[in-house]
Amino acid sequence: MTNEKVDVVIVGAGASGSVYASVLAKAGKKVVLLESGPDWQLTDLISSEIWGRRVKPAGAPILLEGKNPMAYAAQGGWGVGGAALHYYANFPRLLPTDFRMKSEHGRGHDWPIAYEDVAPFYDKVAREIGVSGDARAEEKWRPAGEAYPMPPMKTFRNGNIWLKAFEASGIPMVPAPVGMNSVEFKGRPACLYDGWCHVGCPIGALANPQVTYLGEARKAGAEVRAWSTVTRVLTNPAGTRVTGVEYYDDKHQKQTQEASVVLLAAWSAQNPRLLLNSATDKHPKGLGNASGLVGHFMMSHHVASTWAMFDEDVQNHMGTIAVQYMSYERYPKKSHDGAFGSSFVTAGFAVKTTDLANSRADLYGPELADYMKRAARNLAGIKTFGEEQPNVENRVELASEKDEFGMPLGRLIHSFDSDAVALWNANFEEGLNVARASGAKEAWSARGTMPTSHLLGGTIMGTSAANSVVNSYGQSHELPNLWVAGPGIFPTEGASNPTFTIFALSQRGAERMASQWGTLTN
Amino acid sequence: MTNMGRRGFVKGATLGALAFTVGGVEAIMAPGEARARNVPFRLLDAHQGETLEALGETLVPQAREAGIAHYIDQQLSVPPHEALLQARIFNVRPPFADFYRTAIVSIDESSRRILGRDFAQLSAADQREFVGRMRQNKIEGWTGRPGAAVYAVLRADAVDVVYGTMEGYEALGIPYMPHITPEKRW
Numbered sequence: 018m019t020n021e022k023v024d025v026v027i028v029g030a031g032a033s034g035s036v037y038a039s040v041l042a043k044a045g046k047k048v049v050l051l052e053s054g055p056d057w058q059l060t061d062l063i064s065s066e067i068w069g070r071r072v073k074p075a076g077a078p079i080l081l082e083g084k085n086p087m088a089y090a091a092q093g094g095w096g097v098g099g100a101a102l103h104y105y106a107n108f109p110r111l112l113p114t115d116f117r118m119k120s121e122h123g124r125g126h127d128w129p130i131a132y133e134d135v136a137p138f139y140d141k142v143a144r145e146i147g148v149s150g151d152a153r154a155e156e157k158w159r160p161a162g163e164a165y166p167m168p169p170m171k172t173f174r175n176g177n178i179w180l181k182a183f184e185a186s187g188i189p190m191v192p193a194p195v196g197m198n199s200v201e202f203k204g205r206p207a208c209l210y211d212g213w214c215h216v217g218c219p220i221g222a223l224a225n226p227q228v229t230y231l232g233e234a235r236k237a238g239a240e241v242r243a244w245s246t247v248t249r250v251l252t253n254p255a256g257t258r259v260t261g262v263e264y265y266d267d268k269h270q271k272q273t274q275e276a277s278v279v280l281l282a283a284w285s286a287q288n289p290r291l292l293l294n295s296a297t298d299k300h301p302k303g304l305g306n307a308s309g310l311v312g313h314f315m316m317s318h319h320v321a322s323t324w325a326m327f328d329e330d331v332q333n334h335m336g337t338i339a340v341q342y343m344s345y346e347r348y349p350k351k352s353h354d355g356a357f358g359s360s361f362v363t364a365g366f367a368v369k370t371t372d373l374a375n376s377r378a379d380l381y382g383p384e385l386a387d388y389m390k391r392a393a394r395n396l397a398g399i400k401t402f403g404e405e406q407p408n409v410e411n412r413v414e415l416a417s418e419k420d421e422f423g424m425p426l427g428r429l430i431h432s433f434d435s436d437a438v439a440l441w442n443a444n445f446e447e448g449l450n451v452a453r454a455s456g457a458k459e460a461w462s463a464r465g466t467m468p469t470s471h472l473l474g475g476t477i478m479g480t481s482a483a484n485s486v487v488n489s490y491g492q493s494h495e496l497p498n499l500w501v502a503g504p505g506i507f508p509t510e511g512a513s514n515p516t517f518t519i520f521a522l523s524q525r526g527a528e529r530m531a532s533q534w535g536t537l538t539n
Numbered sequence: 540m541t542n543m544g545r546r547g548f549v550k551g552a553t554l555g556a557l558a559f560t561v562g563g564v565e566a567i568m569a570p571g572e573a574r575a576r577n578v579p580f581r582l583l584d585a586h587q588g589e590t591l592e593a594l595g596e597t598l599v600p601q602a603r604e605a606g607i608a609h610y611i612d613q614q615l616s617v618p619p620h621e622a623l624l625q626a627r628i629f630n631v632r633p634p635f636a637d638f639y640r641t642a643i644v645s646i647d648e649s650s651r652r653i654l655g656r657d658f659a660q661l662s663a664a665d666q667r668e669f670v671g672r673m674r675q676n677k678i679e680g681w682t683g684r685p686g687a688a689v690y691a692v693l694r695a696d697a698v699d700v701v702y703g704t705m706e707g708y709e710a711l712g713i714p715y716m717p718h719i720t721p722e723k724r725w
């Protein structure tokens with residue numbers, strides 16, 4: 018079935034797709050978002066570790082391989098809002114050094130843009146959706162910008178208990194910026210500090226797409242079609258332009274949605290999967306893939322979690338799931354001897370029973386029961402996110418096995434290299450030293466499987482089709498009306514959580530698309 | 540945006556405790572209650588149920604009484620995208636029933652080979668020892684998904700039924716503070 022042609026069809030109604038939908042619908046464009054999952058409402062966000070699992074992917078069509086397979090379901094989203102429906106909304110930004118990795122260190126890639134190109138959009142996003150934090154305090158590490166629109170969030174003993182030890186270790190901690198309301202913001206209430214953010218905040222204190230960009234987009238006339246799974250991007254016979262997408266609706270019927278512009282916003286692994294599956298005789302390697310780089314340079318963050326048990330009640334049920342304190346002190350790429358890459362240090366967060374049990378994954382039986390009782394009052398944690406360098410071997414490709422729509426599954430192959438492992442170890446060592454200096458009764462590193470947090474790359478930006486898939490706005494080098502959004506376009510990842518940058522780049526890309534509209538549609 | 544109100548104002552949960560079938564009629568109850576009322580399993584056979592109970596109890600005390608087997612059984616009977624099982628988070632490919640069935644077979648095969656009987660028939664001390672070795676992938680001749688993965692998924696399910704409920708929080712003395720309360724304390 019063919020639908021009426023629209024201006025823009027957006028594949029994926031998550032973090033990045035919502036920003037484009039809002040900007041373009043407000044610019045008067047007819048926008049349709051196709052989303053493979055359900056149309057989650059705020060009333061679906063039940064405060065429960067168990068029921069919260071419904072909003073996560075179940076059996077995503079991606080095979081997970083490599084030495085460090087991606088924790089796809091834990092890190093992904095499914096349904097309207099995407100992963101940002103239940104993200105933690107930690108909003109650190111990238112720093113200038115991240116954009117110049119190749120020129121400063123001869124490693125990875127340079128971005129085709131500088132920090133200064135993105136900075137105004139960080140400020141704009143903060144104004145638009147609300148960020149709480151202390152910009153001045155962060156400016157000891159980064160160029161000055163606008164103050165955040167809200168003061169920092171409240172802190173609790175599970176965060177404050179670390180401060181002296183960090184100071185003694187030469188790591189100044191400052192209030193962490195978060196996409197949450199410390200005070201009422203644009204009619205959305207202030208946070209209640211109950212720590213249910215990871216299963217979705219139904220009161221709108223956390224900036225999920227439903228209460229920010231997507232709400233605005235819908236008001237401006239954008240249409241969201243849930244249960245609509247896109248399988249191919251379509252091109253004209255000459256292979257010079259994209260013409261729309263093919264998708265399967267809630268009844269598994271094949272449909273076509275024609276559009277002047279196609280935006281892929283289906284997260285880092287699905288976007289290349291779609292491009293590869295859209296090969297034609299004019300584009301035998303897949304769309305936008307003259308470079309052969311579609312699907313390559315997949316990246317993730319590793320996380321070194323340090324736990325400690327204190328004598329006092331640290332009120333670990335209080336706070337948000339986001340962090341209370343952060344530091345860029347170990348962000349310079351050579352902060353640790355014998356390791357390379359940025360680290361982003363954080364501390365203080367609310368924990369629920371799953372976290373309590375996972376903090377000692379080796380315990381079971383009566384020892385676990387005993388531990389849970391103690392941890393419920395006395396456990397607090399430090400998390401240090403670490404950067405991995407882009408590696409061409411970390412990739413998404415098409416598998417021979419098919420999904421329910423006959424589309425080849427993706428195969429996501431991911432392994433951390435020795436630099437990443439060295440940095441992870443260095444961050445553990447530092448975390449343990451801080452914990453020991455904090456007066457904790459016991460402290461330990463949560464080793465075991467090396468965690469993968471966030472997923473980036475696969476459709477990286479660069480200066481030309483020789484070194485990348487898209488330009489700095491997310492526009493394909495080869496097909497001017499094919500665009501890609503999200504963390505997939507990052508050519509390096511830094512150590513900061515990505516979504517503040519995803520929003521900023523999407524805002525920048527969407528404004529560009531709107532301002533260049535005439536060149537895209539002729 | 541729609542103002543959803545503050546904590547306690549929102550009672551939007553239409554999904555509550557799980558739907559079990561009693562005498563051909565669907566009844567909503569917590570898995571522990573389903574166990575206490577001897578509700579028949581939907582998919583598991585008696586031996587599989589008994590093994591999941593024994594394993595759950597070894598991993599997290601009180602998991603048997605909390606209805607671990609009824610919980611898993613009921614969850615395996617719903618479409619994967621509605622399932623609340625931790626298998627989902629551990630990237631197990633649906634149908635999830637395959638994972639649990641294979642895990643039970645692997646456990647029993649090893650248990651019989653090493654200790655001469657099914658896992659559910661072992662003494663509590665032997666069950667504990669067995670699980671410790673399974674966790675570390677140290678059972679010789681083990682087949683199927685790695686023991687460590689079976690340990691992680693089943694332990695997480697058992698943590699859910701014992702600690703993840705409102706009663707579980709209460710027992711640990713943790714204030715639950717919900718925005719949207721799971722119906723019937725789930």
Ligand SMILES: Cc1cc2nc3c(=O)[nH]c(=O)nc-3n(C[C@H](O)[C@H](O)[C@H](O)COP(=O)(O)OP(=O)(O)OC[C@H]3O[C@@H](n4cnc5c(N)ncnc54)[C@H](O)[C@@H]3O)c2cc1C
Nearest residue numbers: 029031032033053092099100105106107247503514515516
């Ligand atoms: C538990 C959790 C905590 C997080 N915490 C943080 C944090 O504190 N800070 C931070 O910066 N980031 C955080 N993140 C990461 C953040 O949510 C992601 O970086 C961000 O949502 C990615 O944006 P996206 O638009 O690329 O993808 P998403 O927001 O995931 O949206 C992609 C959408 O595309 C849909 N889709 C996929 N394939 C198709 C298809 N073929 N057809 C139609 N639709 C499709 C998906 O269903 C999904 O809804 C967290 C994520 C999780 C899961």
Ligand code: SF4
Nearest residue numbers: 208209211212214218
């Ligand atoms: S802690 Fe705050 S942001 Fe998180 S769910 Fe509760 S009210 Fe929402």
